[in-house]
Amino acid sequence: MSKVYLVGAGPGDAELITVKGVRCIREADIILYDRLVNKELLNYARPDADLIYCGKLPGFHAMQQETINHFLVMHAKNGKIVTRLKGGDPFVFGRGGEEAEALVKHQVEFEVVPGITSGIAAPAYAGIPVTHRDFSASFAIVTGHRKDGQEEVQKWKSLAKGIDTIAIYMGVKNLPYICESLIKYGKSKYTPAALIQWGSTADQRTVTGTLATIEKVARQEGIENPSMIIIGEVVGLRDKINWFEKTLAENETSSIMISEAL
Template sequence: MNFPPDIFPPFPDMRPGEVWLVGAGPGDPRLLTVMAIHALRSADTIIHDALVDPRILRLAHGGAEIHFAGKRGGRPSPHQRDINELIIAEAKKQRRVLRLKGGDPFVFGRGGEEAAALVREGIPFRIVPGLTSGLTAPALAGIPATTRDTNHAVILAAGHRADEDRAAREWELLAATGQPIILYMALAQLPQITAAFDRGGLSPATPVAVISHATSESERVLETRLGDLVADVRTHGIEAPAVIVVGATASLRALLGPGMAKP
């Protein structure tokens, strides 16, 4: 890529037999990092998740092999072990391997598991962070992660295992902190999660915002309250992928949203 050398240091080469674990951001190609674009243009093999926008893959060079390795809740998906084996096999062929993941590879992206597998095989790798949807989607909808008037911390949580006893207790403890909670991959478990939040002391009047298909043409934002969340998601046909903001910051969309420039 041709970037001014007085601004950008030289980009590292993607070497044969090397794996780059790269975040593709929340979807909109304009939110890619320049390092991610460099990786896309350099890779011989690209192994990508379901949430990577197809337009992003068009940045690959013509000779690159592209493999789909998407995992979607409730649908047939490749096992993580199989994905690890594919990444390792391609690297051992001395190909330049790009493992492209929606959001950030180290935020609920199993990037740590894949990096550990590469370490065990002695395969060199590089991490290229991406914009995680849990922070980006709310921000673009007019919902700050923090403000001095509302919260001194924010919790990022994945909505898995919500029907297990231990997980239910963990949700109760998160609710008891009183800090805003940003949920990833939680639509399927909303009844269990909201029930645990109630037991943890969160008021049914707690503001909630749901951002579905963030940064895409299909994006929808639902503003509601915790007590109405499950019913409203069903009534309005909100679909995954979705990010859910529970807490005081969700109410700020009403103040900030109208003044924000549209994409």
């Protein structure tokens, strides 16, 4: 029986996908996967499954969203089981809602399989809890992408005044604007901030600063997309509970010592 699964693949670490997500990959006749999906997950696919890349880069889309929607509907109407494999969670800045609307419009049966989103996973792997009894009782996830360069006064006003921790997706390009807006509307320029590049992967890098300094730090360190921006007092906990990057550094040191011994 034909069906479409909109599956969250998680933030990058292949082990963070759900059991149900793996089952959907294994059952699929067709898999449409995004750029940020860990390619190791495709090893769960059947040998005869068709793998279709439809990733997006800033300014370049391998496949337009309308085409992706068309493929989902077309393959399902042809009797196929289709898994749409998306980085993070399909309904958190993943256009999963648009794809679900298209499937409803064409009367295609589907399921949504949630995934771990980068706004939670990346800071966790950087030693930054997004909530904490002493520092953060509220948490917001927002996009840092400005649609057609529009001003977003109300958005940044609300975030500056009422939210303890802010996780910002797709914001590296607009980091100066983001920091300036939050400071302008009431956030202290001394508020801790972090950028986490390639969160939860072996390439993870984290830089920290304040709203006043983080843009300069990120530029000096060459931080690029994909990166999460985390703003709030919880960033200060990183020095104490930075577990993942310490593990990476220890493993790298061990590998060097073994190589030298050989």
